[in-house]
Amino acid sequence: MNGPKDSDNGYKLVVDGIAKSYKRGKERVPVLDELSLNVRAGEFVTLIGPSGSGKSTLFRLIGGVEKPDGGRVLIDGGDVTGKSGLISYMPQQAALFPWLSVAGNIASALVTAGASKQEAKALAAEWLDRIGLGAFEAEYPHVLSGGMQQRVSFLRALLMKRDLMCLDEPFAALDALTRADMQKWLLELWEADRRSVLFITHSIEEALLLSDRIYVLSAAPARVVREIAVPFARPRRGDVWTDPAFISLKQEVLALLEGRR
Amino acid sequence: MGNKTLRTIGLPVVTLIAFIGLWQLYCNLSGIADYTLPAPSDIAKRMADDRELLWSHFAATLKLSFMGLGLGLLVGAAIAVIIHSVPLFREAVAPLLVISQNIPLIALGALLMIWFGFDLTPKLILLVIVCFFPVTMSMLTGLGQAEPHLREYLGMIGASRWERMKRLEFPASLPYLFTGLKMAATYVVSSATVAEWLGANKGIGYYLQLRFKGFDAAGVFGSIVCIIALSLVFFGIVALLERFIIRWRPSSRGEWKAVSK
Numbered sequence: 335m336n337g338p339k340d341s342d343n344g345y346k347l348v349v350d351g352i353a354k355s356y357k358r359g360k361e362r363v364p365v366l367d368e369l370s371l372n373v374r375a376g377e378f379v380t381l382i383g384p385s386g387s388g389k390s391t392l393f394r395l396i397g398g399v400e401k402p403d404g405g406r407v408l409i410d411g412g413d414v415t416g417k418s419g420l421i422s423y424m425p426q427q428a429a430l431f432p433w434l435s436v437a438g439n440i441a442s443a444l445v446t447a448g449a450s451k452q453e454a455k456a457l458a459a460e461w462l463d464r465i466g467l468g469a470f471e472a473e474y475p476h477v478l479s480g481g482m483q484q485r486v487s488f489l490r491a492l493l494m495k496r497d498l499m500c501l502d503e504p505f506a507a508l509d510a511l512t513r514a515d516m517q518k519w520l521l522e523l524w525e526a527d528r529r530s531v532l533f534i535t536h537s538i539e540e541a542l543l544l545s546d547r548i549y550v551l552s553a554a555p556a557r558v559v560r561e562i563a564v565p566f567a568r569p570r571r572g573d574v575w576t577d578p579a580f581i582s583l584k585q586e587v588l589a590l591l592e593g594r595r
Numbered sequence: 596m597g598n599k600t601l602r603t604i605g606l607p608v609v610t611l612i613a614f615i616g617l618w619q620l621y622c623n624l625s626g627i628a629d630y631t632l633p634a635p636s637d638i639a640k641r642m643a644d645d646r647e648l649l650w651s652h653f654a655a656t657l658k659l660s661f662m663g664l665g666l667g668l669l670v671g672a673a674i675a676v677i678i679h680s681v682p683l684f685r686e687a688v689a690p691l692l693v694i695s696q697n698i699p700l701i702a703l704g705a706l707l708m709i710w711f712g713f714d715l716t717p718k719l720i721l722l723v724i725v726c727f728f729p730v731t732m733s734m735l736t737g738l739g740q741a742e743p744h745l746r747e748y749l750g751m752i753g754a755s756r757w758e759r760m761k762r763l764e765f766p767a768s769l770p771y772l773f774t775g776l777k778m779a780a781t782y783v784v785s786s787a788t789v790a791e792w793l794g795a796n797k798g799i800g801y802y803l804q805l806r807f808k809g810f811d812a813a814g815v816f817g818s819i820v821c822i823i824a825l826s827l828v829f830f831g832i833v834a835l836l837e838r839f840i841i842r843w844r845p846s847s848r849g850e851w852k853a854v855s856k
Contacts, residue, residue, distance in 0.1 A: 397751040419753025429748035433766045433843040442762060446754050474843045494752065 345411070346530035347373040347396070347498050352405030354391055355555075365391050367555035368405065373498065376528040380541040383551030384591060389534045392556070393500050396532070397421055409497055422447070422494035426503045428483035430475035437462060437471040440490045447494040461489055465523075481512040488520060492529065501533045505540065517543055518572055525569045538587045542580055543570065550590045559590050633813035641813035642820065648802070653821050655797040657828075660787045663719055664829065667726020667779055672772065674727060675734035680760070689735075696728050700786060704793045718790040725786040729778035737771025738764045770844070773837040780829040784822050799825070 349371050355364040365388040373379045381389050394400045396407055398418030407415045414420055422443075430439045437458045444454035462468050465485055467478075475483055484504055491499050505513045521544060524531065535541050541548050548562040562583065566574050574580055615635050621627075622634035629637050642649060674692075678685045703724065707717035741764045749759050791800025799821050806814025 393751070398753065399747075399750045418750070421751070421753075423748060423751040425744060425748055425751075427744050429744050431745060431762065431766070433769075433841075443752060446749075446752055446758060474845075476843070476845045496752075500751070 344374050345372045346375045346377070346409065347532065348406075348408040348411075349392070349396065350406045350408065352392070352395060352402045352407065354388070354395060354400070354402050364555035366395075366402070367557050369551075369556055369558060370405075371549050371558060371561075373530050373532050375530055377547065378524065378531045378533065378545045380533045380535060380545040380548045381551060382535055382538065382541045382548055382587065382591070383556060384553045385536065386554055387551050388554050388556040389551065390502055393423075393502055393532075393534065396498075396500060397423060420496060421498045421500050422491040422496040424484075424487050424491040424499070424501045424504045426506050428475070428480075428487040430483055430486060432475060434475075435472050436467065436475060436478065436486055439475065439486060440493060443490045443494055447496055449495065457493055461493060462486075465489060465519075479512075480508055481516060484508065484516060485519065488523070492523065492527070497530065499529050499531045501531060503534050503536065506536065513540075520544070521570060538584050538591075539575060541587070542566075542583055543574060548587070550587055553593075562587070630810060630812050633816060637813045638816040638820065641811070642817045645814070645817065649817065649821065652797055652799050652802040653825070656784065656787050656791065656799040656821070657825060659715075659718055659791070659798060660722070660783045660825065660829065662715075663722025663787060664726055664776075664780060664783045666719060667723045667783070668730055668776060670723050671727035671730025671775070671779070672734055675731045675738060675768070676760070676765075678731070679735060679738040679764070680756075692728065692731065695724055700725070700789050701793065704790055708794045713794040718787065718795070721790045722783060722786055725782050726779040729775040729782075730772065731775070733775030733778075734768045734772045737768030740771070741767040770837075770841055773833065773841065776833050777830060777837075780833045781826060783829060784825040788818075788822055 349369060351368045351370050352366055353364070353368050354366040355362045357363075369392065371379070371381075381392070383389055391400070395402050398407075398414070398416050398420070401416040405415075406413055409420055430436075431442070434442060437455070440458035440462070441451070441454040444457060445451060449457070459468070459471060462471050467482060467485065470478060470482070475486070478486065488501075488504065491501065505516050508516060517540060524544075533541075533544065542564055545564050548564060550559045550562065551557065552559050564583070565579060566577065619635045622629075622632060622637075633641070678689050700721070704717070704721050707720055711717040711720070745763050745767075746759070749763055754762065787798065788800035788803065791798035792804050793800075795801045799818050803815060803818040806818065
């Protein structure tokens, strides 16, 4: 695993003035409008914005699946615009391969990220044990519940030797109880390891509970409306939501999302 | 299992036995000449008399069909992968594949005999032409049907084209491939028989021709019985293989054990 390593400017990821539009019929519809943001090494940064505000497009640009119309993506100070294979990724649907065992799903992703087969296998087995899914190692993913599938998917992203983890609404499809459970679980795992994370969510509570910083985005074309540093100490307490500061921040973000400010 | 399996296997068998019984009854009662319509008992007797000869021909056709089906599978899968991977090839060749199936088997067989003589080569080529088509077509469908969110995941983590083929598209195409292979397995034996009819000194097709020339209806029926038996064997082998290889699909009952949490 990559420990947080300091680069020249301390930024793991810099998104610099990125613009992207799509053609819909004859019209060009702008999705991202000179969007800039950054993630420091070991920082948990969340993007929150109305649906359809181009957050997933931004992820595709960072992942190098698409090229921006303008602007740059820098990782560790180097220009990697349009280059893939530098991030690990956890989508909303677990995206586990149905024909691979649970351990095989993790191991094959690690091999893609450059690990040897043996190394990948050993690491997958070790961590599945650690998160209490050791018994399901050899099972196919379909026997797992939605929450367990997302745990495997997160573990897969966590173990890949990549600089940045991009999590795209990973808990959106889960029920409220499972979701709360998963947030706590992710927080524990992440705080023990402090990888650089870029996280997308629709849930203000989730953003405040997990992140160091939050970017609030506007509706499309997406711009950063406000950058909020989340003041709560790490390791974060599970009952942080009872803090008055939490409630006032929540109201502030809500007002921004509703366009009241 | 149990009751339902008994029905699905038992009922057709009962129908078949009833049909044969009626056939036997009709022949016995109507006094129809056995060179016009032999009774099942006549056919059985002819097969028993010819059993050594029949067995050697049966084995020859079995071998020929097996080689043809195996080679057809390899060629068909290879063509599907190439067509899927090379867009130019797809546009240039795919529409023409249908033509290969429009040429009557006997015309094609005759040509192949003229070019390659009467030994194994022309027969194998004929069988490959028959078998590759359903394999290619069904596998092509499967290769294009791979889950979009798995495709997106592999793109985001920077998997290469080869990895995408190996880890996603090929395994996703296997259930489709087996549908095509089952069709090929159904055709292969009768096609082998046609090839043998056209020019051979062994095989059920040769035996059929021999009996036909002697106006031996019971012998002709005997070859039909052999051809059906062979076809069922091949279909059974493919079905077994499918069950053995595609194990990741949740079976329709029982397997959905709810794992809580």
